[in-house]
Amino acid sequence: MSATAAAGGAAAASRPALRARTGRFVVYGLVLAIGLCLMAAPFLFPEVRAQEVAARICVFIVLVASYDLLIGYTGIVSFAHTMFFGLGAYGTAIALKAWGPGWDAVLIGGGLGVLAAFVLAVLIGLLSLRVKAIFFAMVTLAAASVMMVLASQLSQFTGGEDGITYQAPRVLSPAFKLVTDADGKVVQLFGVRLNGKIVAYYFVFLSSLILFLAMLRIVASPLGTVLEAIRENELRAEAIGYRVVAYRTAIFCIAAVIAALAGIVRAVWLKYTGPEVALSFAIMIDILLMVVIGGMGTIIGAVIGVVVMSLAQFYLKDLMQVAADATAGVPLLPDLLDPDRWLLWLGLLFILLVYFFPAGIAGTLMGKGGHR
Amino acid sequence: MSDWRHTIDRFGGVMLLPVALAALAFVAIAQPSTWVTLTVAGLAMGMMIFLMASGLSLIFGLMDVLNFGHAAFVTFGAFIAASVLAALAAWVQGDSALLNIVALLAAVAAAATFGAASGWFFERVIVRPVYRDHLRQILITIGALIVAEQIVLAVWGGAPVAVPRPAILEGSLVFGDISVEIYRLFAFLLGLAVYVGLHLTLNRTRIGLLIRAGVENREMVEALGYRIDRLFIGVFMAGSALAAMGGAMWAGYQGLITGAVGSELMILVFIVVIIGGLGSIEGSLLGAVLVGLMANYVAFLFPKLSLASNMLLMMAVLLWRPYGLKPAVKG
Numbered sequence: 020m021s022a023t024a025a026a027g028g029a030a031a032a033s034r035p036a037l038r039a040r041t042g043r044f045v046v047y048g049l050v051l052a053i054g055l056c057l058m059a060a061p062f063l064f065p066e067v068r069a070q071e072v073a074a075r076i077c078v079f080i081v082l083v084a085s086y087d088l089l090i091g092y093t094g095i096v097s098f099a100h101t102m103f104f105g106l107g108a109y110g111t112a113i114a115l116k117a118w119g120p121g122w123d124a125v126l127i128g129g130g131l132g133v134l135a136a137f138v139l140a141v142l143i144g145l146l147s148l149r150v151k152a153i154f155f156a157m158v159t160l161a162a163a164s165v166m167m168v169l170a171s172q173l174s175q176f177t178g179g180e181d182g183i184t185y186q187a188p189r190v191l192s193p194a195f196k197l198v199t200d201a202d203g204k205v206v207q208l209f210g211v212r213l214n215g216k217i218v219a220y221y222f223v224f225l226s227s228l229i230l231f232l233a234m235l236r237i238v239a240s241p242l243g244t245v246l247e248a249i250r251e252n253e254l255r256a257e258a259i260g261y262r263v264v265a266y267r268t269a270i271f272c273i274a275a276v277i278a279a280l281a282g283i284v285r286a287v288w289l290k291y292t293g294p295e296v297a298l299s300f301a302i303m304i305d306i307l308l309m310v311v312i313g314g315m316g317t318i319i320g321a322v323i324g325v326v327v328m329s330l331a332q333f334y335l336k337d338l339m340q341v342a343a344d345a346t347a348g349v350p351l352l353p354d355l356l357d358p359d360r361w362l363l364w365l366g367l368l369f370i371l372l373v374y375f376f377p378a379g380i381a382g383t384l385m386g387k388g389g390h391r
Numbered sequence: 392m393s394d395w396r397h398t399i400d401r402f403g404g405v406m407l408l409p410v411a412l413a414a415l416a417f418v419a420i421a422q423p424s425t426w427v428t429l430t431v432a433g434l435a436m437g438m439m440i441f442l443m444a445s446g447l448s449l450i451f452g453l454m455d456v457l458n459f460g461h462a463a464f465v466t467f468g469a470f471i472a473a474s475v476l477a478a479l480a481a482w483v484q485g486d487s488a489l490l491n492i493v494a495l496l497a498a499v500a501a502a503a504t505f506g507a508a509s510g511w512f513f514e515r516v517i518v519r520p521v522y523r524d525h526l527r528q529i530l531i532t533i534g535a536l537i538v539a540e541q542i543v544l545a546v547w548g549g550a551p552v553a554v555p556r557p558a559i560l561e562g563s564l565v566f567g568d569i570s571v572e573i574y575r576l577f578a579f580l581l582g583l584a585v586y587v588g589l590h591l592t593l594n595r596t597r598i599g600l601l602i603r604a605g606v607e608n609r610e611m612v613e614a615l616g617y618r619i620d621r622l623f624i625g626v627f628m629a630g631s632a633l634a635a636m637g638g639a640m641w642a643g644y645q646g647l648i649t650g651a652v653g654s655e656l657m658i659l660v661f662i663v664v665i666i667g668g669l670g671s672i673e674g675s676l677l678g679a680v681l682v683g684l685m686a687n688y689v690a691f692l693f694p695k696l697s698l699a700s701n702m703l704l705m706m707a708v709l710l711w712r713p714y715g716l717k718p719a720v721k722g
Contacts, residue, residue: 090526094526096525096526096529096530146706146709146710147709152525152526153451153457153525153529154665156457156459156529157457157661157662157664157665158665158705158709160657160658160661161658161661161662161665161702161705162702164658165699165702168699169699172695300654304533304537307530307533311530354545354546355542355545357545359544359549360541360544360545362537362541363537363538363541363542363545365537366534366535366537366538366541367534367538369530369534369537370517370531370534370535370538373521373527373530373531373534374520374521374531377527
């Protein structure tokens with residue numbers, strides 16, 4: 020229900036079309052710029068903190084885009100996405116902890132995590148996708164919360180609330196020398212040491228890029244078109260002859276597997292997995308905010324949404340600290356402006372966004388409604 | 392086989408499930424006194440959850456609106472009741488039973504009043520613009536839930552809040568080797584009273600007739616000239632007030648509450664609504680009692696499984712009856 024498309028009408032059909040075309044250029048340009056920045060991140064932003072942020076952005080782009088497959092393309096709301104993300108991360112983490120750093124642990128542990136995510140997705144999908152969308156939302160919410168309780172209770176495997184720390188494969192550790200000169204010292208390129216940290220970042224970047232491109236391919240395929248048809252008019256899609264339940268379950272499984280793969284990447288990069296980074300409901304809310312801000316039903320909106328949210332998380336807090344100090348004398352206001360309350364303002368922003376720009380940044384610019 | 396089914400249906404059909412569950416647990420636990428304690432605890436918990444679930448279920452049945460923000464009313468109810476009880480500490484701790492009761496009723500009433508008022512605001516501002524659009528409904532009510540939880544954190548702070556319990560409801564009644572906590576008895580009776588009140592309102596009054604008709608077929612009721620949106624605001628406010636009341640009772644039951652109390656309970660409430668079937672008070676009661684009993688029995692028999700057990704219960708019910716045990720609306 021994009022405002023531009025609705026306002027145009029038949030009389031001025033070319034104007035919205037033109038605006039949409041410019042908007043598309045802006046969006047693609049923006050996404051390309053972000054992609055280039057991420058590609059060169061270790062050289063552009065060499066400090067450790069910035070690299071953490073860049074790697075987190077990469078992983079979250081995949082996670083949010085895979086969520087967009089569900090919410091934007093198929094119109095189903097799931098709250099179990101962090102559960103799948105967590106399964107991938109925990110599978111990798113437990114294997115790396117048990118067998119020591121090595122790619123076999125990543126492959127087998129991560130593979131088992133992905134398999135578990137797939138099986139759970141099939142079960143949940145077949146069980147509850149045949150009834151109302153709203154039932155599905157509730158069932159996934161319940162499933163995700165049970166998984167959270169399980170993760171904290173099975174502490175001999177998962178480390179409980181503390182999580183697990185472990186070592187990544189040696190190639191990815193800072194001690195690994197990627198390029199050495201004659202003396203056996205690590206070569207520097209643009210002042211950045213070419214060690215395992217660089218390898219680790221590019222492992223994250225390239226895996227994310229491959230997964231992201233795979234998702235772009237999925238939505239451009241006939242499968243993507245059928246999914247959009249189901250979103251727009253479920254009865255009609257069923258009447259034409261598409262098995263709606265089968266398609267929904269399929270995309271739910273695909274999204275779950277991609278989320279679990281993103282979980283593996285996250286676990287390998289962070290060398291730590293715990294409820295806070297892989298399973299908590301706060302991550303689910305982050306994903307939800309990112310996908311709506313970026314634009315549902317666009318996939319590339321995920322890139323914009325993740326970057327905007329990640330920057331907001333840093334700068335909004337700073338801004339609020341300033342505001343809270345400025346209003347120190349007023350009752351209640353400093354409490355509301357406390358940096359810890361940044362989610363309050365983001366929540367308000369979110370509500371306004373869903374009201375006025377349900378298509379999100381990318382959707383509004385491109386004149387393409389995510390959800391009608 | 393069909394004879395059996397007929398007999399079971401005559402004696403209440405799915406309504407026998409809690410009885411069957413209790414009987415099964417009696418065999419498994421094998422200690423009558425423990426079983427009675429657990430059953431009473433389960434019934435009390437079920438009744439408190441029923442208070443929260445009934446409103447959600449009716450709101451959905453009548454207007455096809457699923458309010459994820461329902462948890463916010465529970466949280467606010469719990470904190471407001473805690474504040475009122477703390478403010479009336481002298482009455483709450485005093486010896487006079489009358490003042491005890493007055494303080495408790497004041498707390499519950501304050502929570503319910505706030506619930507109704509914020510329900511009105513919520514319906515008008517948050518839900519009204521997104522009728523008939525499930526996706527945006529879910530998103531907006533989630534957003535509202537986030538904001539509400541943050542407001543609770545800003546006003547009451549992040550630390551757990553202790554809830555004083557009226558002196559008259561402390562302690563337990565003892566029959567032989569069976570002891571029953573008075574507060575649980577009170578929670579059960581209050582829940583039962585609310586259920587009877589709702590049942591009578593829905594089945595014996597004109598407004599109840601309209602609500603039931605609206606759940607069945609909204610367009611037809613509108614075509615007959617009734618303003619169903621006004622009716623809906625009433626139902627929304629009543630549902631929110633019940634949720635706040637449930638939160639208040641839960642606060643007294645737990646004795647210590649955090650800002651996450653609503654979201655934690657919401658999982659159980661959703662499970663109850665799904666098990667019971669959307670739109671029916673009887674279904675909510677059945678689901679709530681089942682969940683309450685199940686939670687307490689399993690917590691005693693297999694402590695590690697307590698939350699997962701309700702999840703399994705929900706899965707089993709969904710496999711058997713995809714629309715819940717006693718739905719008022721299908722599809």
